[in-house]
Amino acid sequence: MVEWYWVAPAAIGFGWEGQLINGLFWFFLIYQIIVGTSYISLNIIALYVVRRSTRGGKDLHLPRVYESSLPGVSILLTAYNEEQLIATSVRSLLQLDYPQFELIVIHDGGNDDTLGVMQRDFNMYPCPYAFEYAVECKPIKQIYRSHSHPNLMMVDKVNGGGKADANNAGINVARMPLYCGMDADSILDRDSLLRVVRTFLEKPNTIAAGGSVRIVNGCQVHDGRLIKTGLPHSWLSRIQVLEYLRAFLFGRLGWSRLQALLIISGAFGVFKRDHVIEVGGYLSSSLGEDMELVVRLHRFALDNKRPYTINFVPDPVCWTDAPEDRATLRKQRIRWQRGLLETLYAHRALCFQKGSGKVGWLAFPFMVIVEALSPIIEVLGMIFTILLAYFGYLNIAASLLFLAAVVGLGLLLSSLALLLEERSFHVYPSFKDTATLFFWALLENFGYRQMNSWWRLQGTWQWLRKSESKWGVMVRNTSWMTESTPSK
Amino acid sequence: MEFATSSDASLSSVFYFTLTFFAASAVCLLISFFMRIRRQLKEARAAAVEEKWREFCFQALMTSEPENLPPMDQRDLYALVEMWLQTFDRIRGADAGKGLIRLGQWLDFENRLLPWLTSNVIDEKLLAIMALGQLKERRALPVIRERIDDTYPLISLAAMKAFMEIEPEAGLPELLKRIDTPGWPIGRVRQLISAAPRTLQTHYITLAAETLSELQLPKLFELIYALAPSEASDAAKLALRRFPDSAALILIVIKHTTDPQFLPLVRASCKNPLPSVRQEGLTALGRLGDAQDKSQLIKALNYDTWLNQQAAALSLISILNEKTAAQSVMNLLTTESAQLHWSELLFQKGWLDPQQGAVWVCHDLKPRAEVAYHG
Numbered sequence: 001m002v003e004w005y006w007v008a009p010a011a012i013g014f015g016w017e018g019q020l021i022n023g024l025f026w027f028f029l030i031y032q033i034i035v036g037t038s039y040i041s042l043n044i045i046a047l048y049v050v051r052r053s054t055r056g057g058k059d060l061h062l063p064r065v066y067e068s069s070l071p072g073v074s075i076l077l078t079a080y081n082e083e084q085l086i087a088t089s090v091r092s093l094l095q096l097d098y099p100q101f102e103l104i105v106i107h108d109g110g111n112d113d114t115l116g117v118m119q120r121d122f123n124m125y126p127c128p129y130a131f132e133y134a135v136e137c138k139p140i141k142q143i144y145r146s147h148s149h150p151n152l153m154m155v156d157k158v159n160g161g162g163k164a165d166a167n168n169a170g171i172n173v174a175r176m177p178l179y180c181g182m183d184a185d186s187i188l189d190r191d192s193l194l195r196v197v198r199t200f201l202e203k204p205n206t207i208a209a210g211g212s213v214r215i216v217n218g219c220q221v222h223d224g225r226l227i228k229t230g231l232p233h234s235w236l237s238r239i240q241v242l243e244y245l246r247a248f249l250f251g252r253l254g255w256s257r258l259q260a261l262l263i264i265s266g267a268f269g270v271f272k273r274d275h276v277i278e279v280g281g282y283l284s285s286s287l288g289e290d291m292e293l294v295v296r297l298h299r300f301a302l303d304n305k306r307p308y309t310i311n312f313v314p315d316p317v318c319w320t321d322a323p324e325d326r327a328t329l330r331k332q333r334i335r336w337q338r339g340l341l342e343t344l345y346a347h348r349a350l351c352f353q354k355g356s357g358k359v360g361w362l363a364f365p366f367m368v369i370v371e372a373l374s375p376i377i378e379v380l381g382m383i384f385t386i387l388l389a390y391f392g393y394l395n396i397a398a399s400l401l402f403l404a405a406v407v408g409l410g411l412l413l414s415s416l417a418l419l420l421e422e423r424s425f426h427v428y429p430s431f432k433d434t435a436t437l438f439f440w441a442l443l444e445n446f447g448y449r450q451m452n453s454w455w456r457l458q459g460t461w462q463w464l465r466k467s468e469s470k471w472g473v474m475v476r477n478t479s480w481m482t483e484s485t486p487s488k
Numbered sequence: 489m490e491f492a493t494s495s496d497a498s499l500s501s502v503f504y505f506t507l508t509f510f511a512a513s514a515v516c517l518l519i520s521f522f523m524r525i526r527r528q529l530k531e532a533r534a535a536a537v538e539e540k541w542r543e544f545c546f547q548a549l550m551t552s553e554p555e556n557l558p559p560m561d562q563r564d565l566y567a568l569v570e571m572w573l574q575t576f577d578r579i580r581g582a583d584a585g586k587g588l589i590r591l592g593q594w595l596d597f598e599n600r601l602l603p604w605l606t607s608n609v610i611d612e613k614l615l616a617i618m619a620l621g622q623l624k625e626r627r628a629l630p631v632i633r634e635r636i637d638d639t640y641p642l643i644s645l646a647a648m649k650a651f652m653e654i655e656p657e658a659g660l661p662e663l664l665k666r667i668d669t670p671g672w673p674i675g676r677v678r679q680l681i682s683a684a685p686r687t688l689q690t691h692y693i694t695l696a697a698e699t700l701s702e703l704q705l706p707k708l709f710e711l712i713y714a715l716a717p718s719e720a721s722d723a724a725k726l727a728l729r730r731f732p733d734s735a736a737l738i739l740i741v742i743k744h745t746t747d748p749q750f751l752p753l754v755r756a757s758c759k760n761p762l763p764s765v766r767q768e769g770l771t772a773l774g775r776l777g778d779a780q781d782k783s784q785l786i787k788a789l790n791y792d793t794w795l796n797q798q799a800a801a802l803s804l805i806s807i808l809n810e811k812t813a814a815q816s817v818m819n820l821l822t823t824e825s826a827q828l829h830w831s832e833l834l835f836q837k838g839w840l841d842p843q844q845g846a847v848w849v850c851h852d853l854k855p856r857a858e859v860a861y862h863g
Contacts, residue, residue, distance in 0.1 A: 029502075051610075069675020128831035128840070128848040130801075132794045136855040143849065201673040202641045280859030299861050346862050398499065405502050408509030415516035422520040422527075431524050438517050 021393065028381050029402075035370050036409045042254030043416045049257050050249075050314065050424045069201060072100040073193055073270065074179040076170030078163050081110040082184040085321075087121045088481050089184050092224025094149055098193040102151045104173055108166040109159020118154050123147040129173065135281025137161065137168035161284035163266065168281040171273060180270045181290075185321040186213070187221055188268065192317035196270050199311045207297055208271045208310045210264035211317035212248040214427065215241045219319065221481045226319055231433050236329060239444045240322040242437055245417040249314065249424070256312030260363035262298070264310070266290035268318035286346075288339015295347045298359050302350075316425055324477045330455045337459030340372050375456035382450065407445045414441030534567035541568055545575045548591035560595055566612065569597060569619050576622060589623060598625045605631040614646055621650025629654055636662065641671065648680055656684040660692045667700070667707045674710045682715060689715060697723045706736040713744035721747045728753075735762055743768045751776045758784055766792065767799050774803030781807065786817065789826045801829040811839045818844045824851060 075093055079086050086105070093103050107115050118124055129143035138158040146152040157169045167181050178197065182188070189195075192211060200206045218232030218241075232238055255261040264271075269290065276282075276293065279300045286292045294310060301308040323329040344367055351368065353360040388394040418434055418441075421427065428434065541564075544557060560568065576588055592598075597619055604616035605628055617635060620628040628650070635647035652659040663680055666672045681689055693716065696708050705727050712720045724741045731737055742754050742765075754776055757769030770788050773781045785807070788800035808814045814834060818841075821827045828847040834840040 069673050069678070126848070128828065128835050128846055130798060130825070130829040130832045131850055132825065132856065133850060133853050134794075134856045136853075136859070139853060140849050201675065202671050204670050204673070277857050279861070280855070280857045283859050283862055296859075296861050303861075349861075401499070401503060401506060405506040405509065408506045408513065411513040412509045412516070415513040415520075419516045419520050419523075422523045426524070426527065431521060434517070434520055434524070438513075441513075 021388070024384055028377070028384070031369075031377055032406060032409075035374070038366055038370055039250075039409075039413050040416075043250045043413065043420075045254040045257050046250035046314075046420055047416075047423075049253055050420055070099055070194075070197055071178050071200065072102070072176035073098065073197060074170070074174030074176040074273070075101055075103045075193075076106060076167055076174065076179055076181050077103065077184055078106045078108060078166040078170070078181075079110070079114050079184045080108040080159075080163075080166070081112045081114065083112040083114045083117050084478055085184055085481070086114050087117055088221070088224050088483060089187070090118070090122065090152065090224075092187050092221075094152065095190060095224060096188060096193055097190045098197075100176070101193065102153065102174070102176060103149075104170050105152070105154040106166040106170045107154055107156045108163075108169075109157070115154075115156060119144070122149060122152055124152075124154055129153070131173045134172050134277045135168045136284065137165050137172060137281075140169055140173070143173065162287075162289070164282035164286055164289035165284040167289070168284070171276060171281055174273055177273060178270055179273050179276075180268070181266060182269075182318065183267045183320060186267045187216055187224065187226055187319040189226065189315075189317050189319075192268070193270070195315050195317055196268075196313050199313060200270070200272075203309050203311060205307045205309050206272075206311050207275045207301070207308050208264055208269060208294060209313060210252065210261070210269045210311075211313045212252075212315060212425075213244060213265050213267045213318045213320050214248075214316045215244055215322045216319035216480050217322050217324065217477060219480050221319075223483060229427050229429065231428065231436060232322070232324070234324045235440065235443075236326065236448075237322045237324055238437065238440045239448050240329075242414050242417070242441055242444065244322075245421055245437075246413060249417050249420045250413075252312045253314050255363055256310070258358050258362065259309060260358040261310050261312055262295055262359070262363050262367060263291045264294050264312075265318075267320045286339060286342055287335050288343050291339060292343040292346065295343055295350065299347060299350055302353075302356050302359065305355075314424060316427055321477060321480075326451075330458075333452060333455040334459035334462065337372075337375065337456040338463045340367070341460060341463045344368055344372055372460075375453045375460060378450075378453040379457050382453075407442070410445055410449070411438075411441050414438070414444075530567075533564065534570070537564045537567040538571055541571060544591065545572060545588065548587040549575070549579060550587065557594060562600070565600055566615065568595070569601065569615055572597075573615070573618055573622070585622075592619065592623050598623055598627070601625075602627060610640070610643070614643060617643065617646045617650050621646070621653040624654050626654060633662075644671075645676065649683070652680055652683055656688055660684055660688055664692060664696050664700075664708075667696075667711075668704050674707055677707075678711055678714050681711060690719065694719070694723065697727055702731045702734050702737070705731065705734070706740040709737065709740045709744070713740075717744075717746075721745065721749065724750075735760070735765055739765050739768050742772045745772065746775055748776055755781070755784070758788065763793050763796060767796050770796055770799040770803055772803075774799075774806040777803065777807055779807065786820055789829065790822050794825065797825055797829050801826075801833055805833045805837070811837075814839055815841055815844065818846075 075096075077089060077093065082089075090103065090105060105118060107118070124144040124146050126142050127145050129145075131140070131143075138160045140155055140157045142156045144154040144156065146154075153173070155169050155173050157166065161168075163183075170181075171179060178200065180193065180196075196209050196211050199209045215232065215237060216226070217234070217237045218230045219226055220228040220230070231241060252261060252263065266289065271293075275297060279293070279296050281293075282289045283292050283296075297308075297310065300306075323332055344364070347364075350356055350360045351364045356364075385394065385399060389396075389399075415438065418437055422434065428437075540558065572588060572592060576585060579585065579588075601616040601619055602625070604612045605620070607613045607616070617628075617632060621632070632647045632650050632654070635643050636651065638644040638647065648659070648663060651662065660681065663677060667674075667677060681693075693708065693712055697705070697712070700708055709720070709724065709727070712723055724745070727737060728734075728741065738753065738757055738760075742750065742757055745754075750772075754769050754772040757765050758773065760766050760769065766788070770785065770792075773785060777785075782804065785800045785804040789797050789804060792800060804817065805814060808817070814837070818827065818830055818834070821830055824847055827845070828850060831840060831846040831848065834846070840846050
């Protein structure tokens with residue numbers, strides 16, 4: 001039993017306690033190996049994909065070739081108490097470089113002046129508008145159109161059902177074959193739609209496509225247009241920049257390449273409207289409505305043996321506001337964890353389902369083992385270590401080595417994401433930014449990671465107890481945004 | 489320090505893995521740093537090339553004999569060719585393009601770029617395909633033809649474009665073969681065909697109309713209606729004689745036709761069991777129909793699917809096109825959905841009479857589709 005050297009050099013014997021501790025130790029080690037191997041494999045795939053993508057070529061060809069055949073897109077912008085940001089978001093979206101799109105703002109009740117800001121700033125008036133409840137949503141009270149922008153409209157609906165219900169209302173009103181779901185606190189690049197919709201033409205079986213989302217904090221947005229990129233000042237946002245780089249540059253890119261992408265961010269995703277209606281739209285009771293829809297689309301297509309693809313465009317197309325205070329971040333992470341667990345549990349039949357391919361045999365188990373269970377295992381690991389130390393069974397040096405291995409793996413994954421970023425889109429102008437992110441990749445292991453695991457564990461607990469699902473109020477930081485003509 | 493003297497194999501492997509992780513992280517950071525420096529140097533060089541060569545590119549647009557050209561450094565090739573291609577993109581008119589082609593020839597782009605066709609660097613390969621296409625360099629054709637079905641869409645697109653530029657006679661049939669190949673959207677085919685000489689387009693498209701299969705013909709007609717609408721009617725009659733029951737073909741013809749000879753077909757298709765064919769038929773009535781079609785359109789507006797109701801409403805308002813007649817239709821509408829469609833159109837025209845019981849939003853909350861697969 002050479003393994004003893006790991007945790008209990010002071011022999012505690014080979015009795016049941018020893019066997020238990022030994023078993024637990026090996027469990028944590030093997031789990032860490034699975035996590036590390038999975039992430040590094042995704043990285044290798046992403047590096048391969050990025051090597052094949054070329055920004056220069058895209059820019060040269062993009063505007064012309066598909067111009068005549070680009071399908072119309074309805075942009076759904078959900079707004080709940082967004083009076084601060086709504087005018088900027090709408091102005092930004094109206095400037096999109098895309099031949100045919102309609103912008104539908106969904107005012108999901110709320111008790112601030114979002115409706116008033118929209119009416120005043122965009123000269124909106126109520127009108128009769130034909131739509132049907134193709135998918136379930138709370139009643140729509142009124143539709144508004146804009147005198148100044150013929151492609152802008154607003155849906156005023158009864159509050160309830162969260163973002164999912166608001167998106168469903170938008171889907172009901174939309175008239176274009178594709179729709180793009182996004183958040184009111186996000187800014188799109190001018191050619192975002194061109195870049196993402198291209199995949200629908202190149203791969204005709206595409207039913208949904210997502211794009212890379214980046215953090216807007218620290219950047220400069222003027223009149224709804226991103227004019228300068230930069231890193232945020234707060235440490236919390238800087239770590240989130242890293243998280244987004246890791247999630248989008250190798251996570252989603254890798255899964256997309258394997259045709260097993262299970263998440264398209266709610267901040268920016270383009271879907272075929274008919275397909276979404278066919279599966280019933282978003283699930284109103286879900287906190288992770290974006291992932292739940294994508295998983296359901298997979299399941300529906302797999303069960304009906306329809307050819308389909310769900311793609312991901314690595315180009316940074318959407319910039320979103322990251323929480324800068326711990327309370328808001330905590331709410332967000334709890335919500336994400338609950339949404340993840342809800343979705344995985346609801347669609348558990350997909351796991352190892354016959355004929356489900358990489359989705360059911362690879363991506364789904366990965367989500368369960370590596371994503372959903374990670375907070376439980378990480379927190380248990382911490383408790384296990386503390387208990388061992390308390391009872392004097394811990395080999396301090398070996399534990400430090402184990403900690404160093406975990407930190408090293410995290411640092412390597414972040415470094416690979418930074419390398420991918422430099423290889424592909426190099427969004428941040430100075431190398432100082434890369435070095436700063438590297439520094440934070442090291443620091444995040446001491447405090448932030450444990451805090452995040454704890455929040456996600458709380459999310460797991462709330463899900464297990466079936467506590468009431470709530471989005472909660474998100475504190476917005478709008479310092480990155482300036483306007484030449486402030487809202488009236 | 490137990491582990492240092494330990495013979496535990498797993499312990500030492502974790503130790504070496506840890507070292508590898510940290511070392512690899514440092515290497516990644518270093519590589520990022522060097523990649524950035526390389527990129528910045530490349531950008532600086534491109535800026536210098538732009539400053540030095542921009543005026544010669546513009547001169548080439550206007551004069552056939554440029555002033556004495558400065559010597560070209562091979563290292564500037566990528567940036568220079570990129571700028572040269574961008575100038576092509578910005579200009580209109582064949583004569584101006586000729587000047588740029590001459591400039592490319594003087595600078596010996598053909599010989600310099602040929603080796604890049606097989607480069608492992610995707611940007612170089614793409615640039616070479618595009619530039620050699622513009623230069624109509626026949627020696628590049630064998631490699632370019634191989635690249636047409638490249639899995640990377642931009643390479644495949646650039647290769648087909650270059651093929652069409654170098655040898656349109658051979659390129660057009662190759663392009664038409666791919667008319668129903670996944671990944672070759674009709675817009676892309678259309679854009680590429682439109683670059684070929686008009687006579688060639690007509691010849692090959694007519695030939696294709698006689699030979700293509702029932703599945704391929706609808707896509708071909710999308711092209712014909714976009715590129716040569718004057719020749720579409722005769723070709724459509726021929727094709728419909730070959731496949732009179734092809735719903736996809738009927739759909740495309742009635743979707744695009746403006747020829748009154750097809751009115752009987754349009755009217756018949758309004759009763760087709762396929763909703764998509766009915767939709768195009770109802771839409772086409774707005775272009776081709778007359779007052780006789782009013783009852784058919786009102787019936788569709790009342791009872792057809794939601795999309796077809798919308799199509800019927802739009803066609804009906806364009807046929808009536810008069811305030812009183814349009815307002816009187818409201819009394820004939822029996823379903824809320826029909827009244828809503830009609831209210832919307834009357835409102836847009838400024839003809840909505842509030843006394844007539846206009847409908848502003850849908851009140852039937854029952855969804856068409858329920859959420860599948862949950863719980």
